[in-house]
Amino acid sequence: MLKAVVLMTAVSFGAMALGGDEAKSAKPAAKSVYEFTVKDIDGKEVSLSKYKGDVLLIVNVASECGLTEKSYAGLEAVYKKYKDMGFKVLAFPANNFGGQEPGTNAEIKTFCQKHSVSFDLFDKISVKGADQAPLYAYLTKHPESAVAGDVQWNFQKYLVGRDGTVLAKFGPKIMPDEQQITDAIEKALSSEKPKPASGG
Numbered sequence: 001m002l003k004a005v006v007l008m009t010a011v012s013f014g015a016m017a018l019g020g021d022e023a024k025s026a027k028p029a030a031k032s033v034y035e036f037t038v039k040d041i042d043g044k045e046v047s048l049s050k051y052k053g054d055v056l057l058i059v060n061v062a063s064e065c066g067l068t069e070k071s072y073a074g075l076e077a078v079y080k081k082y083k084d085m086g087f088k089v090l091a092f093p094a095n096n097f098g099g100q101e102p103g104t105n106a107e108i109k110t111f112c113q114k115h116s117v118s119f120d121l122f123d124k125i126s127v128k129g130a131d132q133a134p135l136y137a138y139l140t141k142h143p144e145s146a147v148a149g150d151v152q153w154n155f156q157k158y159l160v161g162r163d164g165t166v167l168a169k170f171g172p173k174i175m176p177d178e179q180q181i182t183d184a185i186e187k188a189l190s191s192e193k194p195k196p197a198s199g200g
Helices: 002-025 068-085 105-114 134-140 179-189
Strands: 037-039 045-047 055-061 087-093 157-160 166-170
Touching: 055 068, 055 134, 055 179, 068 087, 068 179, 087 105, 157 179, 166 179
Parallel strands: 055 087
Antiparallel strands: 037 045, 055 157, 157 166
8 A cells, every 4th residue: 555655656746747847848938029920811921020120010900890991091091101110010810709800811812902901911810719829829918917918809909119029009999090009109110220130
């Protein structure tokens, strides 16, 4: 009986040690959006590190939402206003809310072309739930409490600074061209671009 107890205790400690090793080998948490690779609307892989030095507005979009027309118009307006200063809109179609983005990537792309969308459009993803995209897992579990939290609806917006850090989150009903967003964009654009790391 004593041998059985000793054996069980040894097995338990072994399991605890294994769990500790697994925890140590877990991938460290991302420090910026630049660590993620996504797919564009045509299925090509895009490393978000290509946007280093730019100010970004990351937004989950939908084609059949009550906010669609006004939000797309606002996104296009702010993109055109600030793009020459180093501002980009990254739009991620998602069907998580009310089934309002039911189409394929090709259908979504056609819809956006008809609405004269010229900013960057990406692969349809999930922004919540078990199949949540890694980028959105990072955003919704962000260490900053003002950024963290579930995506509430279509057209939630995240403002990212020139160094890849998330500066602010804006709810779906705050239109992209409203002053609180444009003021934040202008403040982010006023910061200097990070200098590239020197080699060697």
